[in-house]
Amino acid sequence: MSELNEILKAWRHELHRHPETAFEETRTAAFVAERLREMGIEVHTGIGGTGVIGRLKVGDGHKVVALRADMDAIALTETGTVSYKSEYEGKMHGCGHDGHVTTVLGAAKLLSESRDFNGTAQFLFQPAEEPGKGAHAMIDDGLFERFPMDEIYGQHNNPAYPAGTVNICKGGFASCEDNFKIEIHGRGGHASAPEKTVDPMVIAAQIILALQTIPSRNAGAFQPVVVSCTELFTDGAHNAIPSNVTILGDCRSYSKEMQALIETRMRDLVEHICQAYGATWDFLYTHEFAPTVNWDEQVDAVIQAASHVLGAEKVNGNCSPFMASEDFGAFLEKVPGAFFFMGGAVGDESRDMPLHNSCFDYNDDTLETGAQVFAQLVRERLAR
Numbered sequence: 001m002s003e004l005n006e007i008l009k010a011w012r013h014e015l016h017r018h019p020e021t022a023f024e025e026t027r028t029a030a031f032v033a034e035r036l037r038e039m040g041i042e043v044h045t046g047i048g049g050t051g052v053i054g055r056l057k058v059g060d061g062h063k064v065v066a067l068r069a070d071m072d073a074i075a076l077t078e079t080g081t082v083s084y085k086s087e088y089e090g091k092m093h094g095c096g097h098d099g100h101v102t103t104v105l106g107a108a109k110l111l112s113e114s115r116d117f118n119g120t121a122q123f124l125f126q127p128a129e130e131p132g133k134g135a136h137a138m139i140d141d142g143l144f145e146r147f148p149m150d151e152i153y154g155q156h157n158n159p160a161y162p163a164g165t166v167n168i169c170k171g172g173f174a175s176c177e178d179n180f181k182i183e184i185h186g187r188g189g190h191a192s193a194p195e196k197t198v199d200p201m202v203i204a205a206q207i208i209l210a211l212q213t214i215p216s217r218n219a220g221a222f223q224p225v226v227v228s229c230t231e232l233f234t235d236g237a238h239n240a241i242p243s244n245v246t247i248l249g250d251c252r253s254y255s256k257e258m259q260a261l262i263e264t265r266m267r268d269l270v271e272h273i274c275q276a277y278g279a280t281w282d283f284l285y286t287h288e289f290a291p292t293v294n295w296d297e298q299v300d301a302v303i304q305a306a307s308h309v310l311g312a313e314k315v316n317g318n319c320s321p322f323m324a325s326e327d328f329g330a331f332l333e334k335v336p337g338a339f340f341f342m343g344g345a346v347g348d349e350s351r352d353m354p355l356h357n358s359c360f361d362y363n364d365d366t367l368e369t370g371a372q373v374f375a376q377l378v379r380e381r382l383a384r
Contacts, residue, residue, distance in 0.1 A: 004106065005364070008367040011031075012099055016362075019074075019086050022133065022134065023072075028050075029045060029052050032054075032071070040056075041108060042056070048137035051127050051141075052124075054123035054125075055147070056123075058115045058121075059117070061382060063381070064122050065121060065122065065150065065381045066123070066124050066147075067153055067378070068154040069097070069103065069123075070127075072097060073086075073130075074093075075090055076092050076094045077091075077092065080359040094356050095356060095360070096344075097129065099370075101125060104124075106372075117378060117382035122147060122149055133327070135330035135331055151336050151337050152331050154331075154339045155370060156342070157342050157344045159345050160343075164343060165310070165315070165342075166315045166341070167316045167341040168303065169317065169318050171294060172291055173321055174329065176329070178286065180284065183246050184200040184281055185282075186200035186242070188235070191241055192239075200242055200245040201241065210273060211229065211269060213269075214227050218261060224253065225258060232248075233246040233248075234246075252325070253291065271283075291329050292329035292332060295338060301338070342366055342369070342373075
């Protein structure tokens with residue numbers, strides 16, 4: 001194992017021991033800032049709360065290419081047995097953001113030592129990706145005005161792909177996340193006399209089934225859409241028909257047009273089904289994560305740089321889109337860029353745990369690989 005990978009491994013283990021959840025990443029941010037300063041990189045802190053920006057300008061080029069890493073951990077108690085296990089009860093790096101931070105720090109180290117490009121490499125360390133708030137917080141804090149950039153790139157580890165591979169596609173890569181709340185107001189009564197009630201349970205059942213016609217009858221056959229009702233609450237009892245039922249749920253898609261279609265159709269179905277049964281309703285639809293939509297030119301740039309580092313056989317330029325969400329999409333609404341998966345699977349079920357599993361651990365052997373891909377990407381986009 002190379003000297004660089006040993007350094008990156010030690011950094012990642014330090015971050016793994018001290019996980020911090022959304023907007024609490026003060027120790028993590030301080031660690032990042034200290035490492036960047038040691039490399040001679042200009043550092044700015046407190047962006048969007050705990051965000052950190054590093055800037056490395058070489059030559060007289062005006063172009064700026066940014067690399068992004070998310071810093072926050074998740075609210076989960078780690079149950080694995082690694083020697084660097086989380087020291088904080090109820091918090092762990094169960095999604096691999098410790099590895100993401102380390103990978104971008106590794107790229108910064110490589111570029112600060114080689115300085116073989118012409119322009120500015122920008123290293124963006126973002127808080128609060130898990131709740132989908134951190135990218136917006138940095139944007140609202142003037143990110144693009146204070147630290148202009150021409151392109152931005154990010155990656156996420158994925159234990160479903162073989163270690164040492166890069167996986168990317170053009171267009172929709174990670175879905176949006178939209179949440180909904182449907183409140184149905186009927187008239188409750190005794191379970192023995194349903195004819196005297198306006199039963200919101202029956203209405204809720206009709207709505208839940210009807211919502212599934214949105215993906216099957218409103219979205220095109222090649223447009224990925226998921227509508228999931230995930231929680232149901234009532235004010236009834238085992239022998240009392242409730243007066244009120246609340247349905248909560250989650251929708252996924254890849255475009256603003258589809259988001260609008262889902263919301264409109266959902267509102268129409270709720271309204272008319274409730275009217276048909278004599279109930280009233282309240283409806284709330286919120287946009288939690290923007291879809292992550294890769295730009296074509298920047299996808300080609302990732303494929304080229306990764307092929308130069310790994311070999312073309314290790315690069316999948318047409319991987320399947322991801323139905324989970326990633327707030328990197330908020331950046332891609334502002335500037336061109338691309339997001340990709342760095343494979344982490346070693347082929348051992350005892351090690352290849354899924355993301356957000358309490359035994360998940362980042363594959364250290366991919367840290368240097370990811371750093372090399374990122375560094376090569378910057379060199380090629382800021383070629384002399």
